[in-house]
Amino acid sequence: MSQSHALKASRGGWKRHAASTGALALLVSASPALAASGFSAVTASGNDGNPPSATVDGNLSTRWSSLGVGQWLRGDLGAVKSLSAVDIAWHEGNKRTNTFVLATSTDGTTWTTAVSTKSSGTTASFERYSFTARDARYVRVTVNGNSLNTWASIAEWAAIAGDVTAPSGKDRFGVTMLYPSKAGGEAWTLADSATSDRRFDAQNPITKNSDGSWKMKDSQVRMSVFTSTGYDDNKIPTYDRDVLTSRGYMQAANDWKNIEMTGFVKLNSVSDTSDNFDWYARGGKHNDDHSGCEGSSYKAGFHYDGRARWQKETWHVSYEQTPYKAATSALKGRWVGFKSVMRNILVSGQTAVKLEMYVNENADKVTWKKVYDYTDAGKWGGDAQHCGGATGGMPITWGGPIAVFRWDNAGDVDFKWLSVREIQP
Known part of the structure; x- marks a missing residue:
């Protein structure tokens, strides 16, 4: 397979230098994207005009890209740090598997293997390769060909510092967190005294069960979780979709945007088994005020009969739905955990939104199964113009001040271990 030879410099620029092996390499200078990767510099064994800075x-x-078995890409963390994982987005990773070895070093001379495996071959987005946390300054990925040829081609990569497994990999309830929390980001967990939590509005009466869980006996439920800033629609200066896209938030910079939202429920009685639980965010109040433009959201729908789908509410009420997928068996009578993950990514250089759903079928807090994966890259839906958007299908890339746990047509539901966390996208 031929590779493109178009040379692209990074935003920080790049310059040539001699690698310790004598092979041609490229060093990229500091830039915002470079800093986000965790690396202070990247080098490579060679390239075909597509440099490591990319x-x-x-x-x-x-x-x-570089041709030949054994080509390597190396990242410098700038100092010795605790490292526990590396994220890699393989070029055409949805079309071929890559055989590779990840190694780490504190001095750039002595290397220790961290991971020796193959990529999944199912995605061109990031895949995480975790290992026992260890001290490292340098990370090296050596590519030993792929399922189609001997090219080494990596689109993006990032170092994950710290221990992302227990205890930092679990919330205060002991529930496994799938994505690392954003440093200094927003986070909320259901309080032991939930009825006195000012950041949590159940809107209907709830009572505490003897096992510490909570009971909701209402057929229309909208339980709101506010950021630490709180909610005040008077502090939302505009609902213009193009402006919100540009600045990234609706009310405040710490609005819920890139989040992992978790809740465990037990469905005790239901009047319509085709209805569902919804964990949703990226907007404010969902009503007719402000022409409904405050009510944007992505909704992870977990249906009582075991199906799942995503809904995009460009404004209230304007829905688009993805197709249903089987997620689990019927929910009634058992504890089940659900996670809704929404995070911004880049697709062809444009901001898109990655939407994921997970289920913990045995409620052990640990065993999470991905049941839905969808990317909104701007071709889903088509009426953002109602709220000033220039492009009808534009993704909802901004944050909002309210995240909501919602369900309808279920007269008796127990719930526990609710949380909303801002994650590193």
Whole structure:
């Protein structure tokens, strides 16, 4: 397979230098995208005109490429740090599997293997390769060919510092967190005294069960979780979709945007088994005020009969739905955990939204199964013009001040271990 030879410099620029092996390499200078990767510099054994700087430019449509088994890409963390995982987005990773070895070093001379495996071959987005946390300054990925040829091609990569397994990999309830929390980001967990939590509005009466869980006996439920800033629609200066896209939030910079939202429920009685639980965010109040433009959201729908789908509410009420997928068996009578994940990514250099759903079928807090994966890259839906958007199908890339746990047509539901966390996208 031929590779493109178009040379692309990163936003920080790049310059040539001699690698310790004598092979030609490229060093990328500091840039915002480089800093986000965790690396202070990246080098490589060689390239075909697609430089290593392209792996830290924040753009999945660019890449580093080099021909031959054993080609390597190396990242410098700038100092010795605790490292526990590396995220890699393989070029055409949805079309071929890559055989590779990840190694780490504290001095750039002595290397220790962290991971020796193959990529999944199912996605061109990031895949995480975790290992026992260890001290490292340098990370090296050596590519030993792929399922189609001997090219080494990586679109983006990032170092994950710290221990992302227990205890930092679990919330205060002991529930496994699938994505690392954003440093200094927003986070909320259901309080032991939930009725006195000012950041949580159940809107209907709830009572505490003897096992510490809570009971809701209402057929229309909208339980709101506010950021630490709180909610005040008077502090939302505009609902213009183009402006919100540009600045990234609706009310405040710490609005819920890139989040992992978790809840465990037990469905005790239901009047319509085709209805569902919804964990949703990226907007404010959902009513007719402000022409409904405050009511934007992505809704992870977990249906009582075991199906799942995503809904996009460009404004209230304007829905688009993805097709149903089987997620689990019927929910009635058992504890089940659900996670809704929404995070911004780049697709062909443009901001898109990655939407994921997970289910913990045995409620052990640990065993999470992905049941839905969808990317909104701007071709889903078509009426953002109602709220000033220039493009009808534009993704909802901004945050909102309210995240909501919702359900209808279920007269008796127990719930527990609710949380909303801002994650590193």
